Amino acid sequence: MTGSDIPSSFRLAYVPGVTPTKWVRVWHERLPGTPLELVQATAADAPGLLADGGADAGLVRLPVDRDVLAAIPLYTETTVVVIPKDHVATAAEEVSLAELADEIVLHPLDDVLDWGTLPGRPAVERPATTADAIELVAAGVGVLLVPQSLARLHHRKDLTYRPVPETPESRVALAWPQAEEAPDLVEEFIGIVRGRTVNSTRGRAATPQRPTAKAKEQAKGKRAGTGGGQGGARHKPAAGRKPSPGGRAGGQSGKRGKPRGR
Numbered sequence: 420m421t422g423s424d425i426p427s428s429f430r431l432a433y434v435p436g437v438t439p440t441k442w443v444r445v446w447h448e449r450l451p452g453t454p455l456e457l458v459q460a461t462a463a464d465a466p467g468l469l470a471d472g473g474a475d476a477g478l479v480r481l482p483v484d485r486d487v488l489a490a491i492p493l494y495t496e497t498t499v500v501v502i503p504k505d506h507v508a509t510a511a512e513e514v515s516l517a518e519l520a521d522e523i524v525l526h527p528l529d530d531v532l533d534w535g536t537l538p539g540r541p542a543v544e545r546p547a548t549t550a551d552a553i554e555l556v557a558a559g560v561g562v563l564l565v566p567q568s569l570a571r572l573h574h575r576k577d578l579t580y581r582p583v584p585e586t587p588e589s590r591v592a593l594a595w596p597q598a599e600e601a602p603d604l605v606e607e608f609i610g611i612v613r614g615r616t617v618n619s620t621r622g623r624a625a626t627p628q629r630p631t632a633k634a635k636e637q638a639k640g641k642r643a644g645t646g647g648g649q650g651g652a653r654h655k656p657a658a659g660r661k662p663s664p665g666g667r668a669g670g671q672s673g674k675r676g677k678p679r680g681r
Contacts, residue, residue: 428454429604432469432477434462435549436496436568437591439478445611453604462531469596476595476605480531483594489601490594493612496566498532498588499580501556501573513582523561525552531566532587538564549573 429446433439439457446455458474465479470487483490500514508514516538524539527546542561546552552563553573566589570580593612595605 428456429476429608430456430458430474431608432458432460432465432474432479434460434465434477434479436566436572437478438568442608442611446608449611449617450604450607461529463529466594469594472596475602476593476608479592479594481590481592483592485597487597488594489597490592491609491612492590492592494591496568496589496591497582498564498586499567499570500583501553501563501565501570501578501580503556503559504577504579506562508581509579511581513584516583516585519562519583525555525561525563527552527563531569531589532564534587538586553578 429450431439431443443455443457446453458468458477460468460474460477462480465477466483466488468474469477469479478493479490481490481492500508500519502508508518519539522539523542524537525542525546526534526537527549529548539562542555546555549563549565549569550573553575555561556563557575557577564583564586567580567582593609595601601609
């Protein structure tokens with residue numbers, strides 16, 4: 420991209436719990452002339468924001484409508500239960516769903532986990548947000564199951580969390596509006612999140628390197644040396660030394676002299 424083809428900035432949406440810091444840092448190192456603008460969105464609103472052009476790409480939670488958005492899954496999060504620090508479950512390294520059977524399990528309206536049947540006992544009302552549910556956990560009203568990144572985002576000194584195996588998990592993906600080809604800056608960001616090097620040719624046209632004069636000479640020498648037993652090149656005798664009839668340099672004959680008497 421050159422001149423007017425380069426957009427003034429790249430807008431990256433991201434949902435709560437996702438931390439794009441490391442990728443943004445690499446972006447600034449590789450494309451210092453193209454600002455990256457971060458756009459925060461809820462997990463529910465992020466797909467619509469991308470579809471409407473509110474951002475060029477986004478770090479979202481799956482699933483998304485693949486007829487509208489292209490997506491590359493990046494990683495899957497561990498599901499944890501958020502509990503008070505004095506809860507009996509803190510004695511274990513992880514908690515099973517069976518151990519939550521008698522607990523009030525809060526189910527906020529912005530929950531990002533795809534539950535078939537919510538474990539435990541339901542609360543009287545659903546909290547509006549995960550942040551509201553965290554406050555209820557701190558008040559001793561119930562417990563909360565969330566992706567680990569959201570437990571870290573809403574960290575409190577009086578709360579902790581434990582992994583819960585065999586639960587639905589949240590997958591994070593890089594998404595952008597569907598098109599025949601991803602825009603150049605989207606391809607740049609795809610390369611960054613996938614760990615491609617600066618010189619990688621994937622996602623953009625590569626400019627072939629022209630061979631140097633030295634490389635040309637070396638190639639020419641190799642072609643010339645394809646014949647003959649020793650690379651096809653004849654070696655001249657060292658200056659001042661002539662080959663003897665016996666094949667030795669320096670005028671020596673092929674015979675050995677008698678040893679001197681002692």
